[in-house]
Amino acid sequence: MSDRLPAVLDFLETHREAALLGLKDFLRFPSVSADPVCGGHMSACAEWLARQLQAAGLSTEVADTDGHPIVLAFNQHRAGRPTVLLYGHYDVQPPDPVNAWTTRPFEPDVRKTPAGTDAIYARGAADDKGQIWAHVQAMTAWEAAGGGLPINVIVLLEGEEEVDSHHLPDFVNANRARLKADVAVISDTNCFARGVPAIVTGLRGLVYGQVTLRAAANDLHSGIHGGAVRNPAIALAKLLAALVDESGRVTLDGFYDGVHSPADDQRKAWASLSFDESNYAESLGLAQGAATLAGEAGFSTLERRWVRPTCDICGVTAGYQGPGAKTIIPAYASAKVSFRLVAGQDPLKVRAAFEDFVRGHCPPGLSVNVDHFAAAPAVQTSQDSPWMKAAINALHLGFGARPVMIHEGLTIPVVHLLKRSLGLDSLLIGFGLPDDAPHAPNEKFDLGSLWGGTRSAANLYEFIAASHD
Amino acid sequence: MSDRLPAVLDFLETHREAALLGLKDFLRFPSVSADPVCGGHMSACAEWLARQLQAAGLSTEVADTDGHPIVLAFNQHRAGRPTVLLYGHYDVQPPDPVNAWTTRPFEPDVRKTPAGTDAIYARGAADDKGQIWAHVQAMTAWEAAGGGLPINVIVLLEGEEEVDSHHLPDFVNANRARLKADVAVISDTNCFARGVPAIVTGLRGLVYGQVTLRAAANDLHSGIHGGAVRNPAIALAKLLAALVDESGRVTLDGFYDGVHSPADDQRKAWASLSFDESNYAESLGLAQGAATLAGEAGFSTLERRWVRPTCDICGVTAGYQGPGAKTIIPAYASAKVSFRLVAGQDPLKVRAAFEDFVRGHCPPGLSVNVDHFAAAPAVQTSQDSPWMKAAINALHLGFGARPVMIHEGLTIPVVHLLKRSLGLDSLLIGFGLPDDAPHAPNEKFDLGSLWGGTRSAANLYEFIAASHD
Numbered sequence: 001m002s003d004r005l006p007a008v009l010d011f012l013e014t015h016r017e018a019a020l021l022g023l024k025d026f027l028r029f030p031s032v033s034a035d036p037v038c039g040g041h042m043s044a045c046a047e048w049l050a051r052q053l054q055a056a057g058l059s060t061e062v063a064d065t066d067g068h069p070i071v072l073a074f075n076q077h078r079a080g081r082p083t084v085l086l087y088g089h090y091d092v093q094p095p096d097p098v099n100a101w102t103t104r105p106f107e108p109d110v111r112k113t114p115a116g117t118d119a120i121y122a123r124g125a126a127d128d129k130g131q132i133w134a135h136v137q138a139m140t141a142w143e144a145a146g147g148g149l150p151i152n153v154i155v156l157l158e159g160e161e162e163v164d165s166h167h168l169p170d171f172v173n174a175n176r177a178r179l180k181a182d183v184a185v186i187s188d189t190n191c192f193a194r195g196v197p198a199i200v201t202g203l204r205g206l207v208y209g210q211v212t213l214r215a216a217a218n219d220l221h222s223g224i225h226g227g228a229v230r231n232p233a234i235a236l237a238k239l240l241a242a243l244v245d246e247s248g249r250v251t252l253d254g255f256y257d258g259v260h261s262p263a264d265d266q267r268k269a270w271a272s273l274s275f276d277e278s279n280y281a282e283s284l285g286l287a288q289g290a291a292t293l294a295g296e297a298g299f300s301t302l303e304r305r306w307v308r309p310t311c312d313i314c315g316v317t318a319g320y321q322g323p324g325a326k327t328i329i330p331a332y333a334s335a336k337v338s339f340r341l342v343a344g345q346d347p348l349k350v351r352a353a354f355e356d357f358v359r360g361h362c363p364p365g366l367s368v369n370v371d372h373f374a375a376a377p378a379v380q381t382s383q384d385s386p387w388m389k390a391a392i393n394a395l396h397l398g399f400g401a402r403p404v405m406i407h408e409g410l411t412i413p414v415v416h417l418l419k420r421s422l423g424l425d426s427l428l429i430g431f432g433l434p435d436d437a438p439h440a441p442n443e444k445f446d447l448g449s450l451w452g453g454t455r456s457a458a459n460l461y462e463f464i465a466a467s468h469d
Numbered sequence: 470m471s472d473r474l475p476a477v478l479d480f481l482e483t484h485r486e487a488a489l490l491g492l493k494d495f496l497r498f499p500s501v502s503a504d505p506v507c508g509g510h511m512s513a514c515a516e517w518l519a520r521q522l523q524a525a526g527l528s529t530e531v532a533d534t535d536g537h538p539i540v541l542a543f544n545q546h547r548a549g550r551p552t553v554l555l556y557g558h559y560d561v562q563p564p565d566p567v568n569a570w571t572t573r574p575f576e577p578d579v580r581k582t583p584a585g586t587d588a589i590y591a592r593g594a595a596d597d598k599g600q601i602w603a604h605v606q607a608m609t610a611w612e613a614a615g616g617g618l619p620i621n622v623i624v625l626l627e628g629e630e631e632v633d634s635h636h637l638p639d640f641v642n643a644n645r646a647r648l649k650a651d652v653a654v655i656s657d658t659n660c661f662a663r664g665v666p667a668i669v670t671g672l673r674g675l676v677y678g679q680v681t682l683r684a685a686a687n688d689l690h691s692g693i694h695g696g697a698v699r700n701p702a703i704a705l706a707k708l709l710a711a712l713v714d715e716s717g718r719v720t721l722d723g724f725y726d727g728v729h730s731p732a733d734d735q736r737k738a739w740a741s742l743s744f745d746e747s748n749y750a751e752s753l754g755l756a757q758g759a760a761t762l763a764g765e766a767g768f769s770t771l772e773r774r775w776v777r778p779t780c781d782i783c784g785v786t787a788g789y790q791g792p793g794a795k796t797i798i799p800a801y802a803s804a805k806v807s808f809r810l811v812a813g814q815d816p817l818k819v820r821a822a823f824e825d826f827v828r829g830h831c832p833p834g835l836s837v838n839v840d841h842f843a844a845a846p847a848v849q850t851s852q853d854s855p856w857m858k859a860a861i862n863a864l865h866l867g868f869g870a871r872p873v874m875i876h877e878g879l880t881i882p883v884v885h886l887l888k889r890s891l892g893l894d895s896l897l898i899g900f901g902l903p904d905d906a907p908h909a910p911n912e913k914f915d916l917g918s919l920w921g922g923t924r925s926a927a928n929l930y931e932f933i934a935a936s937h938d
Contacts, residue, residue: 034793100687164794204692208794215761217754218909223673223879225753226809227717227779228770230763233804234782237709244703248696284698285686292684292834294699301697310696313703314797315788320805325633325677325842327807327879328783335702336789338796340695365761373794410692410796439797440687 004145005462011141012454019454020110020120020447022052023133026090027108027122033068033091033163042068042159045090052136053155057143060155065167068159072178075139075153082468083152084461085181085424087414088132088188089161092124093439100441110447115194115435119444127438130445131187131431132157134453141458150465154181158414161188164374165413172421183387184418185460187453189430192273192404194448197395197456199388200428201381202306202407203415205341207350208314208374211239211358213366214332219319222327229329230365233318236333239361243311243337248296250311250339252353258344261299262307270302273404277301283435306407310340338374340409347375376413381425390463391427398456403429429456473614474931480610481923488923489579489589489916491521492602495559496577496591502537502560502632511537511628514559521605522624526612529624534636537628541647544608544622551937552621553930554650554893556883557601557657558630561593562908569910579916584663584904588913596907599914600656600900601626603922610927619934623650630657633843634882641890652856653887654929656922658899661742661873666864666921668857669897670850671775671876672884674810676819677783677843680708680827682835683801688788691796698798699834702787705802708830712780712806717765719780719808721822727813730768731776739771742873746770752904775876779809807843809878816844848884850894859932860896867925872898898925 012019029045032038043062046069050060058073068091077083095105103109108122120130135155142149156179158168172179192198213232220229245251262270277290280301286292295304304310314337319330339350355370362368382388383405395403408428418424431453437443481488498514501507512531515538519529527542537560546552564574572578577591589599604624611618625648627637641648661667682701689698714720731739746759749770755761764773773779783806788799808819824839831837851857852874864872877897887893900922906912 034791206692206796208796214756216756220753221879221908222781222783222807223675223809224877225774226781226807226878227764227773227777228762228878229753229755230761231781233785234709234713234780236785237706237782240703240706241710284689284694286698286834287683287685287836288834292699293697294832294834295696304696305694308696311703312691312695312700312796312798313706313787313802314691314795315790315799316702316705316785316802317787317790318782319784321784321786321803325805325807326783327675327677327781329781330784333782333785334790336794338691338695338794340692363763365755365757365763367756408693409695409697410690434693437687439690439795 004147005458007145008141008458009455011144012137012458016451019137023120023130023450024108026129026133027120027124028106030106031091031124031159032094033160034094042091046071046159049090049157056136056139057148058139058153058155063171065171067167070159070171071155071157073155075149077152081152082183082464083154083181084464085154085156085179085184085418086135087184087186087418088135088157089128089159090132090157091159091162092127092129093162095123097441102442113435113444113446117194118447120447121442121444123443125443125445126432126436127443128161128188130450131453134431134450135187135457137454138457138461142461149461151461154179161414168414169417169421172417176422179422181422181424184424184426186412186415186426186428187430188412189408189428190432190434190436191430191449192406194433195399195401197399197401197403197452198406199391199395199403200408200430201383201405203379203412204409205345205347205376205378206374206411207339207341207347207354208336209351209354210334210336210371210373211236212332212334212369213362215329215366216331219328219331222329225329230363231329232366233330233333235363235366236318236335239358240313240335242361243357248294250309252350252357254349254353255309259309259342260344262303267303271300273302275302305409307342309342309345312338314338340411342378343380345378347377351375376411376416379415381428385425386467387425387427387464390460390467391429393463394456394459395429397459399452429460431456473616474928476614477610477927478924480613481606481927485920488606492589492599492919493577495598495602496589496593497575499575500560500593500628501563502629503563511560515540515628518559518626525605525608526617527608527622527624532640534640536636539628539640540624540626542624544618546621550621551652551933552623552650553933554623554625554648554653554887555604556653556655556887557604557626558597558628559601559626560628560631561596561598562631564592566910571911582913582915586663587916589916590911590913592912594912594914595901595905596912597630597657599919600922603900603919604656604926606923607926607930611930618930620930623648637883638886638890641886645891648891650891650893653893653895655881655884655895655897656899657881658877658897659901659903659905660899660918661875663902663917664868664870666868666870666872666925667875668860668864668872669877669899670852670874671812672848672881673878674814674816674845674847675843675880676808676810676816676823677805678820678823679803679805679840679842681801681803681838682831684798684835685800688797688800691798694798699832700798701835702799702802704832704835705787705804708827709782709804711830712826717763719778721819721826723822724778724819728778728811729813731772736772740769742771744771774878776811778811778814781807783807811847812849814847816846820844845880845882845885848888850897854894855936856894856896856933859936860898860929862932863925863928864898866928868921898929900925
């Protein structure tokens, strides 16, 4: 083990104020990739990030794409050392609804959380700027300690993660040689709980589509024509109602083909995790607490979130949605529908089954349209690689507690991309907390997550280097 | 019969140019009652209208309300003559979407219709300015012919019909003595077809409510939580799907109590009307023509529109509705639902049944809210009053064709108000056409409707006077 690690950790300890100021600067960029008016902020944020990485001793470039730029950075690579590709994203979700925020989404504010801890509140605090920042600080500390990083690092930070990483696959494929590495590290997930770090060894896949049923060119007066013209909102309700049965199972043809129940030892390990449904429900602000938890019969809440496929309606729009009454038959009705997939499911087969379902459930007289937005398979990573052991130790020392091995229900398409395009396994070590509210108002990142994550990242570089010795 | 009627009709014939110029002036006022920036235009339009009525020999006032002003006008009343309350509205719908108009909505344009007739295009042309204007012209002609109107007239023109006539009930109740009349005349409906004038003898009632199901305080990430938290949009879809059964019947408890099928002679009379479903479907821009026509089994399209109760979803909102994908479980899902009622149905019972239905169909774990926006009963008018005979003859001579007796599916709350508050039956004689596109872009009023309506109004005053002799 390098004798520099204590100095690195010491540097981190004594430079927290500067680290926090830097994170605030990072969070002030309204780098909303989905918003066309934010183009200038995206470039500015990428350039700023590149300068931070230069200060940490890396050589950097801001690579143009047909969308938002990608920040690339390399330290001085040396033969015989392992190479880590560190992926993250500097773009953030739109801050809407803005008036639900306690402080402005792009004016970071440090204050107490409801749990009594200190946190920094801003859009992107947890997803993913705070987590990137932990790595940038760790790299800065290794540089400050003299001699630079103990491993070869490739930093790849994109600006389109929140808009489907539209231009990343082409970029990665076009830069295969430069991006050649031994393992990928991604910090864009959560600890299992406050004080319980976690490594994610499985992610669900995603199929996402939008169905639109149209009855007329324009909305029609529901008094004059009501009862005589097929109402597309009623037809859509019947279609959507049929997607999930009373036991919470998805009714698409062949949806469960290839899906297995979790193994007994896995179920046991997860059942032993300290997970309180009431606390979970409370943290989500559920309308009726744990009574609002519901899903496929026969599985626990964690199993439903992590290893069971599911269907959600993510949005519905039809007709008049303002205050009061407007008496119309909507011209059309539309719904956005997502399917989370698990190991064994083929996204393209699910997509086709959804389209068949929609066409089979559209009543006569309506025109139907189906748009497809995503199709990614589930991912599972090996639990006994040397990298995994390094990650376990890094988090253990970083957070002072042994990490648990969990799944996550969400989809991180880049994990699949890095495997497919570069042959890389990903270490999913994230520092967020379940109550961080990414994608929602009042997103935050606990300072405990920031400092624990920074230490863990510094450790990780060391332990990956050591695993290779 | 007055020997002045020929002179009145002659005056109308020879003063068409002035009448059209006046209507253009009327249509140039952007009297959009729903738009707060139009307040000045509302007052200006009301004052202008009062001046036109003064020129027709009436004494007028513009009465303030807590909303937009009401124009009141009276001719010199004489004992022993019948008194007619003429109701109309000078406010109009918003012109949105403005860029769908061929010419600007408040710059009236006279041009050919797709049917080859001449028409004046502007917001409010048919609904209701053109129809009011026919009466103003008829009154002007009676004044010009010397001796004034042969009946007592009370003109009541409100400026809030398109925004639920918010302040009209209080005004009417506070002015009962001054508004005492024998019958009301309302010209705010349509001919059955071009060349086929109509008298509406029945209107459907309305119950309108909004149901909101809430799962969480904010939208949740559907990857992290999907499958474990009840999705309110799925629950709403199941609730709405259950509102109408496969035969198109509404499933609320007791919904059809008191509802009778139309009488055989009425069904026969309506079946004999020249009504082409393909033309109707085409005029509405239906996605798949007549195949998009659907409704309660066992009834014709006209019966479904006129005398069968029905349920429509007028709007649905949940979660993300922008372009592309956003993976959330919506915090809440909400739908606006209208029920059109027919004779025999009690709006308050239907409202209560809807609320019971919603609460009975809300799954555990969601909070439910129901807002109510309207509750008006169906209206039917007597077909053999002396007023009705006068109206039939007036339209017959005005349009050169005997009017048909029809129903309309929509609700005109003022009809119920005038009955409830003043004990008045309403004669619903409208001059519009089914292709006038009220509430939509390119609203128009055929010049044939204007001249036929003007003649009919002039005749009506005479025949009502004669019926009383």
